[in-house]
Amino acid sequence: MRWKFPAGALIALALFIPAAPAAAQAASPGLNAACQTVERKVYTDIRELVTIDLDTATTVQVRVLAAQILATANKESLPVLPDAIQDKLDGTSDELRAFLKSDVQNAWSVALRISVVQTLTDAGPNVKEAAQKVLDAPSIDxxxxxxxxxxxxxxxxxxxxxxxxxxxxxATPSATPSGTPTVAPTATPSVSSGAAGGNGGGLPVTGANTLTVAGLGAALLLLGGAGYVIGRRRRSRFVA
Structure with missing residues (x-):
């Protein structure tokens, strides 16, 4: 006969069975892989949950026990074990009873071993050494x-x-506040070595201005000379 108890009903029935007297108590805080203080994850000894005689227990008692173990395995995020128990809960009562009597500890042992291996992720040398010793001498304890x-x-x-x-x-802060514009020094015009007095007494002369003035002066001279010549020729003709 196959039982189809809803999971919620089984868990509700499990609450009527008192927890084992030797159940694990809250442990002191510990360190995680990042060396941060966290609450320890305590793994329950499932053997202490078995407070009934599986040979003489009723079908309801067997199923309630299975529900207790399933809830514990889910709470501790154990691999393997929850699926194995759920599979038997979906089967017959005889299959579930036989599983709890002989196979549940094997599935639980595999789940614990996998949990040990998972602690090796980002582990330090001491954790690796301690975990390897446990894996080399496997047992539930x-x-x-x-x-x-x-x-x-x-x-x-x-x-x-x-x-x-x-x-x-x-970094040492700079003496000049950030964001203050830097003023570039103005270039000082060089003094020609040929200036009068040799001490910079002469005025600086730029090339463009000198050429302009010289050109205008030459043009005026040419115009003046031409006017003078033309005037003298006219006078000579008039006198003659």
């Missing part, structure tokens, strides 16, 4: 000990060994 305590102890060592960042030197 070693996984839980590492995830709940060993990880945070190793991470504290890695964070303590990191060098303290040195503050960068501040």
């Amino acid at each position: 070693t996984y839980l000990a590492y995830l709940n305590n060993g990880l945070y102890e190793a991470r504290a060592l890695d964070c303590a060994s990191q060098p303290t960042p040195t503050p960068s030197a501040t």
Whole structure:
């Protein structure tokens, strides 16, 4: 017979079963991979949730227990285990009972191992060493000990060994306020070495003005000379 209990109904039934007396309590804060203080993620020992005899328990008790384990696995974001439990909840009561008696710990162990491997992301040398020791000696107890305590102890060592960042030197402000226009020095005209007195007493003469004045003077001289010549010729003719 296949049961089709809604997930909400199973969770509601699970609330009627008291939590295991040895349930994990809130742990002290720890450090994350970025060395920031955060609340520790506590992994529950699911074995402590099994407070019934699976051989003699009723079908409802078995399903409520499965719902409790499912809620815990989802809360801890465990891989593998939630899907495995949900698959059995959708099956027969006998399949669910057999799963809880023999296979749930295997699925849970795989989920914990994957969680240990996930802690290696951006991990320091102490975390890597601690995680490798756990992976080399796999068991549910070693996984839980590492995830709940060993990880945070190793991470504290890695964070303590990191060098303290040195503050960068501040730039010295310029004497001239920013945004103030810079006035370029005016070029001083050079004094010709041939000026009178040799000490700069002569007036500076520009080439363009000198040529203009000289041209006008020459033209006036030519006009004056021409007028003089023409006047004398006229007088000579009149006298004759």
